[in-house]
Amino acid sequence: MAWVNAIIQGILTGGLYALFACGLSLLFGVMKVVNLAHGDLATVAGYVGVGIVAAIHLPFLWSVPVVVLAMAVLGYVLQRSVIQAALSRGELTTLIVTFGLSIVIENGLLQFFTSDSRGLAVGDSFTTASFSIGSQITIAWLDVYIFVLAVAVLLALQYFLTGSKYGRLIRAVADDREAAQLSGADYRHVFGIAAAIAFATVALAGMSYGLTTTIDPTTGTDTILLFAFAAVVIGGLGSLWGTLIGGIVLGVAQQIGAQINIGYEQLGGYVIFLLVLVVWPQGLTSRRTQS
């Protein structure tokens, strides 16, 4: 029964990891930007969420759209300025630039919020409510909400990318930037929109993480970025649903590791991560469609 519990908890955690990963995957898939500041931006969203709730006593659920919108705008602006400037100088430059961004954000957070860890204080009933199946399995409602949120975000992304004008343009620009220009599309604007969407998911990821546990200025690189990378690599680069599968595999592996020995939680995740890299370097969901 304990194993069943581990698997269920792992699957639910996988939803959170998918939220971490989908923005990273989208940015890489569309403009080949590996955003090393991804985790830190999620942390920023978490802190802003904390700040808004504390400062102006906005109910938590109302702070979500505010933070998501603010992060989307930030995404567009960062893409059109810093990241686009880096992209024009070569794909590797974006690594250095986003790495720099990551350092700036982390130190900025340390400066303003100190190194104390904080959680999103939204009232106990929301974060601690749970239900039980049998006597050994207790599931937190929050984990269920986050999993549902992750699936909803992925569904919305898929619908957007396949069914909307800008989604189609994003895929076209990802395929062939120049050909998209010949069709009248300014790829820099399209990149900006893709970044806005990625940052919106980052905001959701950061706030969700802030609800499940506490965040501190280094959480972004220590946890969120690493788990996002692992989920993307396991699921397959550039695949949207791959991030959910990757997240679930990572989550389950961690829980099973923890079940074997409480100290093996991280180990379990990385063993699977390395195993996938060795056996399926393309990721679990990749289709080999190279012609």
Add this chain to the structure above:
Amino acid sequence: MSESNGSGLRAQAPLLEVRDLVVYHGQLKALSGVSLAVYPGEVYAIIGANGAGKSTLLRTIAGLHHPTEGTISYQGDDITRLRPEKRATAGIGMVPEGRRLFPSLSLEENLKVGATYARKGPWDIDRVFDLFPWMKDRRGQKTAQMSGGEQQSVAIGRALVANPQVLLLDELSLGLAPVIVQRIYAMLPQVLESGVTVLLVEQDVSQALRVATHLQCMLEGHTTLEGTPAEVTRDQVEAAYFGVTDGSNT
């Protein structure tokens, strides 16, 4: 279908005018002072061997290369510094060399991308389906699985749905069997009828001579011959194409 009233077309102001264009690819001078004027309703053909600079010229007109010298004007406006997407929305359409379709998009999605920033005009996706009837049943298919000729037709359709004023066609015949090339060029009369002016680049000289109302031959970044197909002789074309100064060789 060579309409030989090319001179009549040239009475109005040119739609597209290129003056003394110089373009470098790194150290290599790809174009050294090329000029041309395309008039409304024309089929202007640029012929020349591999590496003559034909594609560079077309890509520069579309905005994908930046000239170091010279000007490009369109409908009387200087567009030398205009971004490629702005030229596209102003009415300069292009079918790029190698088709350059969006492989992860379906046929219909490729056309929809082309229509996203379309100008007002006669072309829409349904009219492209009329032009290439086979597309209707295969609209959901990914273009990567299609034959070269089919992909070329999709690329033409993608450019047409934007309702260009002038359509740049870069090496339509590249990599295609002669029969397929004929079939693709068969769409040209309908395109011209809809009021589109055509500037095309061809390695296949006889194909170009069949459709052109005006002709320019390029060699190593220079213009070596210009005129209507009626004005130029086969020997002149041959000399201009290969750069043989002695016209007597057979």
